[in-house]
Amino acid sequence: MTTKDYELVAVQHSYYSAKVRACLQYKRLPYQEIGANIETILNRVIPATGNQQFPVVFCPDGTVLKDGCDIVEALEARHPERPIMPDDPQLKFVATLIETLADEFFVIPMIYYRWIPEETKQWGINMFKTSLGNGVENADLAAMAEQMGDTVSTEIRSRLPKVGLGKIEIQEKAKLITEAVCGLLDAHLAKTPYMLGDHPTLADLGMMNAMWGHLYLDPCEPSMFIRNDYLHLNNWITNMHSGAGISDQGNLYISDTLIPLLRYFADAFADMMSDILEAADTALPNAEAGAEAPTGLGKINTNLQGETLTRPATTYTAWRLQRVIEAYQAVPEAQQSETDTLLNDIGFQTVCQHQINWGLHKDNFKLYVMDQ
Ligand SMILES: N[C@@H](CCC(=O)N[C@@H](CS)C(=O)NCC(=O)O)C(=O)O
Known part of the structure; x- marks a missing residue:
């Protein structure tokens, strides 16, 4: 390996790896993908980031990046050519x-x-065993990876009620x-x-x-x-x-065919987004300013296309919604009424115009409560 390569700890089958991989690809950045096997997770990911989650990117200058949205933002700042963030x-x-x-x-x-139909569930267990054990040199860790397929899948399936x-x-x-x-x-x-x-x-x-x-x-x-x-x-x-x-030439615009997709997303998820913001409105003003934020915001009663469900709301998702609201608020006055017409049409106005009475910021991979 040349020392100039980025190193991406990821797995092809993981949900959150594809965004970072696609970003490195589109930006034509030299990188090597290191499978997130048990050895890499224990010896590199946990010591560098504090937990086992990936994707993680080790930069050539020694900086460690974690969390797909932050990784993409950092890669854009380091390599503005072939931008992925529109100027508008x-x-x-x-x-x-x-x-x-x-x-x-x-x-x-x-x-x-992946986890409810019986055929894919069994496939998922085998996939975990394979990716955790792939390329592992230490015999004890290889045996542990084999056992962990079942443990990990049981653990993930125990989280299913958390998303309803x-x-x-x-x-x-x-x-x-x-x-x-x-x-x-x-x-x-x-x-x-x-x-x-x-x-x-x-x-x-x-x-x-x-x-x-x-x-x-x-x-x-x-x-x-x-x-x-x-x-x-x-x-x-x-x-x-x-x-x-892929070429980076041409214009960026919102085409008519995007509108039905955005409307559908609002119909499915806007209520749940608002319910998470409201849970944050209740919980976060009571949290100590400057302290690490609590990970959970309590349970919400919400719905998915009219079907009711109860699920926990996480502070992490509230932070992601805060980023969306901040991006909406950054739209200049000259574009405000056009943006509001779009939001009214697609159905995200309540979420984006939500007045938050709290603030979160990330430092060293952790979320902190901001002084209001
Ligand atoms: N918000 C993170 C989520 C990362 C995430 O959940 N990664 C999964 C793999 S796709 C993972 O590491 N799961 C193990 C765990 O949560 O313990 C991101 O967007 O990168």
Whole structure:
């Protein structure tokens, strides 16, 4: 390896790895992907970041980056060429909204497809054993990886109620939402090359993340209907996976075909987003300013397309929504009424115009409560 390479700790099958990989690819940055096996997690990821979560990027200058949205932001700041952030503040806001929807909300159906149908669940256990053990040299750790496939999958399945998937009606919604989103994405990509126009942006990285690791690669129903029926979507997914070859030329814009997709996302997730913001409004003003933020905000009663569910709200998701609100607030006055007309049309106005009475900031991979 040359010392100039970035190192990406990731797994092809992981939900959050695809955004960072697609960013490195599109920006044509030299990188090596290091599988997140048990050795790498114990010997490199945990010592550098404090826990086992990945993707993690080790930069050539020794800086460690963690959390997909922060990694992409840092790579954009270090390498502004072939930008993924639109200059236009309205498009920047829409890109941040789409990234957040994909990371924090559209993830619910993905979890369904891997962990609820019996066939994919067994496949998921084998996949975990393989990726945790792949390339592990220490014999004890290799044996541990073999045992951990079951442990990890049991642990992940125990988290299903945390996103409402304990309820059969929500599982059905997960399927409906996935089918509808794939259809709407395909119709959009038939007319417009990328999410926001002629070349990829953060919005494509975010949607690609949602499409790749579970939906496209898992042996699940959508991986087949995308290949068989949604050929524009299929093309875009495979292009985004090898983004070094994509042109960065052309214009960025919101095309008519994006509107039905955004409306659908609002119909599915806007209530849940507002409920999480309200949970933060209640919990965070009581938290000590300057202190590390609590990880949970308590349980919310919410709904997914009218189907009720109770789930915990996390401070992390509230922070992601704070970023969306900040991007909305950064739209200059001259574009405000156009942006509000768009928000009214698609249905995200309540979320984006929510007045937050708290603030969170990240430092050294942790969230802290800001002084108000
Ligand atoms: N917000 C993080 C989430 C990262 C994440 O949840 N990664 C998964 C793999 S795709 C993981 O490390 N899971 C193990 C765990 O949470 O213990 C990001 O966007 O990077």
